Amino acid sequence: MTAQIIDGNALARQIRADVAHRTAALKAAGIAPSLAIILVGDDPASQVYTRHKVNDSIETGLHAALERYPVNLPEADLLRRIDVLNQDPTVHAILVQLPLPGHMDSGKVIQAIAPDKDVDGFNVASAGALMVGRPGFRPCTPYGCMKMLEAIGCELKGKHAVVIGRSNIVGKPMALMLLAQNATVTICHSATRDLKALTRQADVVVAAVGKRKMLSADMVKPGAVVIDVGMNRTEQGKLCGDVDFDGVKEVAGWITPVPGGVGPMTRAMLLVNTLEAAERSASNRGH
């Protein structure tokens, strides 16, 4: 059996088209959805990511401004700037690119972002809202994974989903989103004993570890849905995920490729969150 490919590029394109459509409607009502992106320092990967975020926004009609600061920016200055953006009614969404320089407390900086502008969904208020099932911004990567499962018509109720990885950004929110859809969820991590025994039971596996080829064909139940969140490099420098794609695709029912899987969906969900931040602020102001 060869798995069907979940095409993240195609799905992300559809989502961007929907965002563009809704953005145009909001602009016609006099509201220009706007995202402020803050980049501190000159980490090369962060520069690429933030450039993508700005370009994706502009292509869908959203306004995005990248603010760059030197690596030695005092934390207090950053917190003051976030506060100004929090108060600015023309800014609907705020994203502080991570990692921050070592002298800054990332947790404190993220907490400074107003929850109604926290489009990364990294704030404790956003995480708490997800935990208790209240409205709030969902972190873009697991949110994008859920959209992929929805797109293939994967009914999660009663299914066993195994999430490998327990980060605050992917693993934990992913598990909560799957649980909210009535899946039975197992979270695996570096101290898990006999990972293979667990993944072999899974109807859905989400690999978010950061280790190339960590999920091999013998660890997957025939017909399972395999979502690969990994972003690694081969020895030749080629982008690859956490899943041994060539092996697993012969066993799984569905599989996401890397590149062209979860990555474009993460980018698309930031646009959705930004638009929704603007839509919510509009409805709060009686538009």
Ligand code: GUN
């Ligand atoms: N650094 C790597 N990924 C992300 C992300 O999704 N959001 C932010 N703010 N920083 C990141």
